[in-house]
Amino acid sequence: MxxxxxxxxxxxxxxxxxxxxxxxxxxxxxxxxxxxxxxxxxxxxxxxxxxxxxxxxxxxxxxxxxxxxxxxxxxxxxxxxxxxxxxxxxxxxxxxxxxxxxxxxxxxxxxxxxxxxxxxxxxxxxxxxxxxxxxxxxxxxxxxxxxxxxxxxxxxxxxxRARAELEKIVRWLLLASSGIAILTTLGIILSVLFESIQFFSAVPPWEFLFGTHWSPQTAMRTDQVAGSGAFGAVPLFAGTLLITFIAMLIAVPVGMMTAIYLSQYASAKIRSIAKPMLEILAGVPTVVYGFFAALTVAPFIRDMGSLLGLSVASESALAAGVVMGVMIIPFVSSLSDDAINAVPKALKEGSLGMGATQSETIKLVLLPAALPGIVGAILLAVSRAIGETMIVVMAAGMAANLTANPLDSVTTVTVQIVTLLTGDQEFDSPKTLAAFALGLMLFITTLALNVIALKVVRKYREQYD
Known part of the structure; x- marks a missing residue:
């Protein structure tokens, strides 16, 4: 059996x-x-x-x-x-x-x-x-x-006392579940950290953190890039931040305005139609967004650039960022809508009763009160953008260019991690171990975002406790 x-x-x-x-x-x-x-x-x-x-x-x-x-x-x-x-x-x-x-x-x-x-x-x-x-x-x-x-x-x-015995079992199950979650997190951190230490023993940390050239492929001749590749990760971080910034420029304003409209202005009928349609967008596979970016958005941006006399790469950060922003809109709008609706009605009614307009109530009462949920929604959106791979591969390319021009081709940290670990690899070479170092940097970045978000939430939540 x-x-x-x-x-x-x-x-x-x-x-x-x-x-x-x-x-x-x-x-x-x-x-x-x-x-x-x-x-x-x-x-x-x-x-x-x-x-x-x-x-x-x-x-x-x-x-x-x-x-x-x-x-x-x-x-x-x-x-x-x-x-x-x-x-x-x-x-x-x-x-x-x-x-x-x-x-x-x-x-x-x-x-x-x-x-x-x-x-x-x-x-x-x-x-x-x-x-x-x-x-x-x-x-x-x-x-x-x-x-x-x-x-x-x-x-x-x-x-x-069957109830007491049953509660003991349930309590131990909950404790075991919590322990599994903690041990899993520790295991991920230690495994990534151990491999990263091996990588930094072969490649100096300052070269990885401040180097401006990324070419992890093993060289065929000693006169090529250092004879064993170059591991400057600055172009990867710059590309990740550029695409994430473009995506947030699309997702945060549109998502916030959508959430405000659905929660405060839309009728029950419109809300019952619009909110499920927005949430359906969150379930669309990222490869579909990648096809849309590669076959529709990227050619459109390239053609528009040609009309304006601009040089636009066939795969650009702008195309990937725009489509990624559209993909992230449901995360921001749905979670922000829930956060705004969770604000006690007494705050809204008290503001309106004091003579404030609806727009003033939204701006001065509802949004500050819902700030913890909104910050969480934006943080989730940023994490989703940083971790996206398929759209970047299909729309932004895999070239590690150090540029701030959104019309150029760039790549991200996650794309390079997938590239380095694809196929049969030896886990004792700097080329493969570089993926773990990139993963460690992503973990540190996400941790920093969480710390900043918690401080913002604590600062503004005190006003409404």
Whole structure:
């Protein structure tokens, strides 16, 4: 039984355990009429039984899946001859990979003619180990589920506090979820930081942070760019900021005015039509925006530039920024609209009652009161713009040019990260490790934006607490 089928089986057993827990609690109470004498409700007994059925078994299943491959590999390696076991780790890994592929072909019924007999025997042994592992795992999980249900049901009594036990489980689940989120964040930071340190051990940090030439490709001759590429990231940061700035010039004013109109001026009918249509824009795939930018917006900007006598690149920062701004409008408008509507009506009515006009009320009361939500919307929009890749690839190009001219071709940090990590790469070369250094810089930039936003929110929120 594979893992997905096993999980589905556990869910079915958990539902059955929920029903069993209710029936067992009613039996302990002496019937439905006496259920009120129990310390906890029957459904709380059922929920507790369902949790006890699923959680221990799922934990064991996760641990089994986490360590199964290592155990199977060690058993398989121990069956090899001494000559094969003495191979270097890289060659031994390739040999294991060949056996695993052969085992998959054998399980699928494909022919293995022309393969070494030793590999065939190893593949058959691997299939046998995997089959036994699947059966043992299935039996162990089912036994744990049934034993857990039997244990918790045996504790049921008139004074058993099922609600308190259930709340303990839920509290531990919430704590585990929080811990997973924190550990995931720490893992991301440490992994990026570790690889970045390796990169900075090969490339000086000042060259990366202040260099104005980006050419990470390995040189073919020693007289080319430093013989091993140039890693000045200033053009990448400049391109990212330029495209983000253009996108914000489009998204923030249009999104804010849209939010103000929908929340304060639009009728209920117009709002019911316009707001869902705006939110649909947020669900359009970025590759569609990229096609629109490359096939429509970029040629239009180039043709308009030719009419005005301007030199416009076929792929320009302006085209990417405009389309990205259109894509981000729903983020700004929807979140700002929600923030404005969340302002207490008493503030608006008090302003109007004092003789202020509707526009004055919006400008002097509603927008300052909704500032925390608006700042959050803009911050989310900036983060979305900084992290966008597909539109930039299709509309702005991949040339790392240090320029402030929006009509030129530029690239961004995220595009270069994708480029550096595309295909088969060696993770011990500065070219590949540069992607992690760029990711670390993006993380620091986003953290700085968050700190600034929190300070702005704290400063202006105090007026309305």
């Amino acid at each position: 594979n893992s997905s089928t096993l999980v589905l089986t556990l869910l079915i057993l958990a539902l059955f355990s929920y029903w069993l827990g209710i029936q067992r609690s009613l039996k302990v109470a002496g019937g439905v009429s006496r259920a009120r004498l129990l310390v906890s409700l029957p459904r709380q007994f059922g929920l507790l039984t369902g949790f006890w059925c699923a959680l221990p078994a799922l934990i064991v299943l996760l641990l089994w899946n986490a360590f199964e491959s290592q155990v199977v590999d060690s058993l398989l390696i121990s069956s090899f001859s001494q000559d094969i076991q003495a191979l270097p780790n890289s060659e031994l890994g390739l040999y294991l990979n060949d056996i695993k592929i052969l085992a998959e072909n054998l399980s699928a019924g494909l022919s293995s003619e022309g393969t070494e007999s030793e590999k065939q025997q190893a593949a058959l042994y691997l299939l046998n180990i995997q089959n036994n592992s699947a059966w043992i795992r299935t039996a162990l999980i089912l036994v744990i589920a049934v034993a857990s249900v039997a244990f918790v049901v045996s504790r049921f009594s008139m004074e058993f």
